[in-house]
Amino acid sequence: xxxxxxxNRRRALISMLTRLNAPICVVxxxxxxxxxxxxxxxxxxxxxxxxxxxxxxTMVEERFPAGERALAxxxxxxxHKKKVGGMPVDWLVKNMQDRGLEVFTxxxxxxxxxxDENKERYIVKGTNVYGILRAPRAPRTEALVLSAxxxxxxxNNQAVGLLLGLAQYFRNxxxxxxxxxxxxxxxxxxxxxxxxxxxxxxxxxxMSWSPLQGRGGSIQAALSLExxxxxxxxxxxxxxxxxxxxxxxxxxxxxxxxCQKIGVLCTIQGKLQRNDWDSVSGYSHAxxxxxxxxxxxxxxxxxxxxxxxLRYHIExxxxxxxxxxxxxxxxxxxxGRLLEGMYRKxxxxxxxxxxxxxxxxxxxxxxxxxxxxxxxxxxLLAVILLLRALDLWVQLNTPPSTTEDGVAxxxxxxxxxxxxxxxxxxxxxHLTGVALYALPIRFQETAxxxxxxxxxxxxxxxxxxxxxxxxxxxxxxxxYYIMCxxxxxxxxxxxxxxxxxxxxxxxxxxxxxxxSLGFILALTLVPLAAFVTPxxxxxxxxxxxxxxxxxCTLLFSVFFFQELQEMPVSFQDGWLLYxxxxxxxxxxxxxxxxxxYPLIALLVYPCWLLFWNILFWK
Amino acid sequence: MKIxxxxxxxxxxxxxxxxxxxxxxxxxxxxxxxxxxxxSVYRSVKRLGIPDSxxxxxxxxxMACNHRNPKPATVFSHKNxxxxxYGDDVEVDYRGYEVTVENFLRVLTGRLPPSTPxxxxxxxxxxxxxxxxxxxxxxxxxxxxxxxxxxxxxxxADAFEQMWQKRRYxxxxxxxxxxxxxxxxxxxxxxxxxxxxxxxxxxxxxxxxPDLAIGVHLMDRYTFYMLEFLEDIHPASKTNMxxxxxxxxxxxxxxxxxxxxxxFLRDPGSVLITDFFGSxxxxxxxxxxxxxxxxxxxxxENPVNGEEQKEVYSYADQLPVSEIIHQKPKQKDWHPPDGFxxxxxxxxxxxxFKTYGIKHLKHIF
Numbered sequence: 003x004x005x006x007x008x009x010n011r012r013r014a015l016i017s018m019l020t021r022l023n024a025p026i027c028v029v030x031x032x033x034x035x036x037x038x039x040x041x042x043x044x045x046x047x048x049x050x051x052x053x054x055x056x057x058x059x060t061m062v063e064e065r066f067p068a069g070e071r072a073l074a075x076x077x078x079x080x081x082h083k084k085k086v087g088g089m090p091v092d093w094l095v096k097n098m099q100d101r102g103l104e105v106f107t108x109x110x111x112x113x114x115x116x117x118d119e120n121k122e123r124y125i126v127k128g129t130n131v132y133g134i135l136r137a138p139r140a141p142r143t144e145a146l147v148l149s150a151x152x153x154x155x156x157x158n159n160q161a162v163g164l165l166l167g168l169a170q171y172f173r174n175x176x177x178x179x180x181x182x183x184x185x186x187x188x189x190x191x192x193x194x195x196x197x198x199x200x201x202x203x204x205x206x207x208x209m210s211w212s213p214l215q216g217r218g219g220s221i222q223a224a225l226s227l228e229x230x231x232x233x234x235x236x237x238x239x240x241x242x243x244x245x246x247x248x249x250x251x252x253x254x255x256x257x258x259x260x261c262q263k264i265g266v267l268c269t270i271q272g273k274l275q276r277n278d279w280d281s282v283s284g285y286s287h288a289x290x291x292x293x294x295x296x297x298x299x300x301x302x303x304x305x306x307x308x309x310x311x312l313r314y315h316i317e318x319x320x321x322x323x324x325x326x327x328x329x330x331x332x333x334x335x336x337x338g339r340l341l342e343g344m345y346r347k348x349x350x351x352x353x354x355x356x357x358x359x360x361x362x363x364x365x366x367x368x369x370x371x372x373x374x375x376x377x378x379x380x381x382l383l384a385v386i387l388l389l390r391a392l393d394l395w396v397q398l399n400t401p402p403s404t405t406e407d408g409v410a411x412x413x414x415x416x417x418x419x420x421x422x423x424x425x426x427x428x429x430x431x432h433l434t435g436v437a438l439y440a441l442p443i444r445f446q447e448t449a450x451x452x453x454x455x456x457x458x459x460x461x462x463x464x465x466x467x468x469x470x471x472x473x474x475x476x477x478x479x480x481x482y483y484i485m486c487x488x489x490x491x492x493x494x495x496x497x498x499x500x501x502x503x504x505x506x507x508x509x510x511x512x513x514x515x516x517x518s519l520g521f522i523l524a525l526t527l528v529p530l531a532a533f534v535t536p537x538x539x540x541x542x543x544x545x546x547x548x549x550x551x552x553x554c555t556l557l558f559s560v561f562f563f564q565e566l567q568e569m570p571v572s573f574q575d576g577w578l579l580y581x582x583x584x585x586x587x588x589x590x591x592x593x594x595x596x597x598x599y600p601l602i603a604l605l606v607y608p609c610w611l612l613f614w615n616i617l618f619w620k
Numbered sequence: 621m622k623i624x625x626x627x628x629x630x631x632x633x634x635x636x637x638x639x640x641x642x643x644x645x646x647x648x649x650x651x652x653x654x655x656x657x658x659x660s661v662y663r664s665v666k667r668l669g670i671p672d673s674x675x676x677x678x679x680x681x682x683m684a685c686n687h688r689n690p691k692p693a694t695v696f697s698h699k700n701x702x703x704x705x706y707g708d709d710v711e712v713d714y715r716g717y718e719v720t721v722e723n724f725l726r727v728l729t730g731r732l733p734p735s736t737p738x739x740x741x742x743x744x745x746x747x748x749x750x751x752x753x754x755x756x757x758x759x760x761x762x763x764x765x766x767x768x769x770x771x772x773x774x775x776x777a778d779a780f781e782q783m784w785q786k787r788r789y790x791x792x793x794x795x796x797x798x799x800x801x802x803x804x805x806x807x808x809x810x811x812x813x814x815x816x817x818x819x820x821x822x823x824x825x826x827x828x829x830p831d832l833a834i835g836v837h838l839m840d841r842y843t844f845y846m847l848e849f850l851e852d853i854h855p856a857s858k859t860n861m862x863x864x865x866x867x868x869x870x871x872x873x874x875x876x877x878x879x880x881x882x883x884f885l886r887d888p889g890s891v892l893i894t895d896f897f898g899s900x901x902x903x904x905x906x907x908x909x910x911x912x913x914x915x916x917x918x919x920x921e922n923p924v925n926g927e928e929q930k931e932v933y934s935y936a937d938q939l940p941v942s943e944i945i946h947q948k949p950k951q952k953d954w955h956p957p958d959g960f961x962x963x964x965x966x967x968x969x970x971x972x973f974k975t976y977g978i979k980h981l982k983h984i985f
Contacts, residue, residue: 055650056648061835062835063835175690177687177688177690178688179686346835350688
């Protein structure tokens with residue numbers, strides 16, 4: 003007989019499962035964490051390599067000469083920006099036209115759901131200016147984008163200057179097979195979102211913008227440039243985009259290849275890679291780089307203007323110029339040459355970038371970990387949930403061992419429609435989740451009237467208040483249970499079974515789309531889901547449950563992120579930062595369609611509430 | 621008359637002709653070097669005297685007019701743009717998507733529709749020395765055409781056998797410059813074939829030099845050194861095949877070129893390069909007068925008599941297109957008139973009788 007159909011063997015298997023469940027879960031958990039930590043260890047990673055044939059074997063000679071002139075243009079731009087007090091649209095239009103581009107503008111406006119205190123804006127009105135360099139001999143079917151943001155104050159003037167300088171140089175070449183669009187967007191991400199929506203004729207976020215008068219074909223790749231000083235010491239590559247989406251690894255490979263060829267220092271996450279991988283400090287450096295990427299990806303927000311392109315299947319990255327205290331400085335001409343080389347190679351593309359990986363982690367710029375290597379870490383954590391579910395299923399199906407009124411109990415156990423009895427906690431938890439999602443923004447005016455807080459604080463504090471109010475639910479909802487939970491022992495088991503499976507599916511789906519978010523949630527929620535029962539000591543478990551809840555995970559992540567960036571914060575500042583992170587999350591959701599806030603509010607939080615309900619099961 | 625006899629003498633001995641087929645099978649800008657390979661061989665054979673009518677040139681993509689070419693209308697084979705192999709008088713017979721396995725095999729075997737122009741045919745006979753040059757991306761036993769299909773070494777060997785049986789060649793020189801090129805000539809079994817390849821099975825053929833201004837690799841190593849070798853050949857040179865076998869040793873090519881001569885009847889040392897690469901006629905000049913032995917008698921005109929009818933032979937048409945095209949149209953069966961016409965007439969009749977009353981019916985019947 004087979005293993006599962008032989009009753010003896012099955013009984014043996016099941017008894018082993020129930021006996022060893024807790025040890026196996028613990029082992030799996032630590033194995034998952036160890037696997038994840040081991041990803042940054044260099045022998046377990048692969049060197050990056052160019053996968054795209056069209057870009058790989060070609061050498062180009064970069065000849066961009068006009069770095070100084072580009073900086074002068076940048077200074078002119080700064081002066082005009084100060085004079086106008088915003089985006090100098092007319093000057094930009096005239097300048098681009100003089101360089102031979104077809105220039106168009108787009109105006110947009112958007113009222114944020116509540117004021118953004120980080121960037122100090124509430125009602126945003128702006129104009130994007132973009133010029134299209136038409137390919138001299140090619141049909142206008144494909145395009146590349148180079149963009150620089152128009153930021154208030156003194157930042158990114160050199161970026162716009164370099165963009166205009168490159169536009170003039172590119173205009174004189176005849177080897178372009180794709181149109182190149184030079185975009186200067188105002189109000190960084192909001193302007194970029196308006197431009198992209200206008201370009202692709204979609205309107206997903208409720209922004210109002212004027213339609214684009216000129217187009218260039220389907221965009222194959224985009225680079226966003228952030229340069230705020232005349233000389234730089236290193237170039238930083240930013241890959242993480244909206245909802246944790248990453249561009250094709252070939253774009254990072256291209257950047258790295260050119261950095262090596264031209265001899266510019268290149269970093270990722272602001273960290274320079276080290277060669278001593280076998281020493282402890284070298285390994286911890288790689289772990290830090292990888293953890294920074296994980297944190298940034300998990301937050302689901304676009305970390306550069308490029309982040310919004312990814313949704314349209316356009317591979318995009320942001321290149322930031324960093325000027326820190328090093329001896330060797332790189333001037334604008336060299337940066338121009340690097341960009342020229344990258345664009346020439348992107349010009350050779352025949353199809354969209356698709357040969358290399360879309361899901362990866364980078365412990366350094368020259369090494370990467372692909373999805374096949376990092377998924378088992380999450381898989382080990384998910385296995386714990388499945389083992390727990392199996393254990394509960396077995397417990398639900400075995401009759402109680404020896405009771406006097408055994409027969410009646412058995413009948414009742416066998417015939418309890420298990421699912422219906424747990425409907426109440428499910429519905430109430432999800433309603434709380436909906437409240438957490440919808441109420442903060444809706445009731446911000448009411449909150450502002452009654453409390454001396456600003457709108458942003460009102461929204462965030464309302465969210466936290468609803469979150470905390472959910473903790474009181476189990477005490478109040480017992481009387482609403484539909485079925486008098488006969489067989490109380492079985493009731494919580496059914497609820498836990500459903501909750502564990504629900505969590506497994508939720509985390510699995512999240513990890514597929516955004517591995518970092520799924521993994522971080524799994525790290526905290528899986529042990530919680532595994533050990534919680536009504537029989538563990540209540541106070542201690544309640545405390546642990548609150549510590550492991552999504553909100554506290556976020557709080558710890560904020561502190562951890564600041565530590566990783568070598569800018570540790572005090573508790574006060576950390577708390578304020580935490581509040582601003584929550585407000586940014588809510589804003590990102592309504593402005594760009596980020597999914598982290600709805601995910602946490604509508605799905606993860608109710609799931610956690612279910613476990614809270616189980617803990618306080620009577 | 622004298623000329624007739626002289627020609628007769630020449631045809632009795634060695635009136636061979638050289639015909640070339642040069643094929644580049646790769647598209648896309650980064651395969652620039654394959655087009656440059658083919659064009660450089662084309663240039664060499666034209667320089668050595670083979671006219672365009674005897675060359676079938678197949679290029680799968682147009683590099684000279686590619687949008688990414690910074691020097692439009694040129695294809696360079698040496699870096700720093702020393703040598704433009706595209707020039708002014710390149711005649712491409714099969715271009716772009718016409719370069720397919722099917723077209724290539726049809727050219728070899730001659731099974732082309734009657735509408736095919738002469739420039740696209742292989743006009744060889746049983747005295748022709750054919751040079752076939754293939755380049756592109758290949759593997760163990762196949763050559764990739766255009767990123768969508770492959771030709772296998774078995775197909776190629778069978779095509780050559782068909783050519784032999786149809787007496788379409790006298791001697792055939794097969795050169796292939798791809799990765800693992802030696803696998804392509806492993807299966808040949810027809811006589812009089814000599815084959816050269818740029819690399820053995822399991823080895824890759826490497827490209828030679830990139831040009832930084834254009835941004836691509838310009839040539840493959842084997843063809844580059846072969847081109848250098850051919851540049852030293854002039855129509856009267858006596859270099860033979862053994863020298864060609866020595867082109868591009870492993871030190872220069874990194875891969876090991878291979879060759880196969882077991883099917884060839886003559887000794888390779890006695891085969892001149894110009895037999896295949898050039899079009900050299902043996903012409904004997906004489907300044908003496910030659911006495912023709914007997915005066916040529918005029919043939920008497922036979923009176924036309926009906927009995928002696930010589931049997932006239934003609935080739936059977938392989939693809940009787942004319943019969944297919946000029947078929948008589950089938951007679952359509954008669955159908956009753958359309959409903960529309962019937963309805964129209966009914967309407968007219970009804971209107972007539974409505975206006976004039978039914979009693980007028982009797983006027984009709």
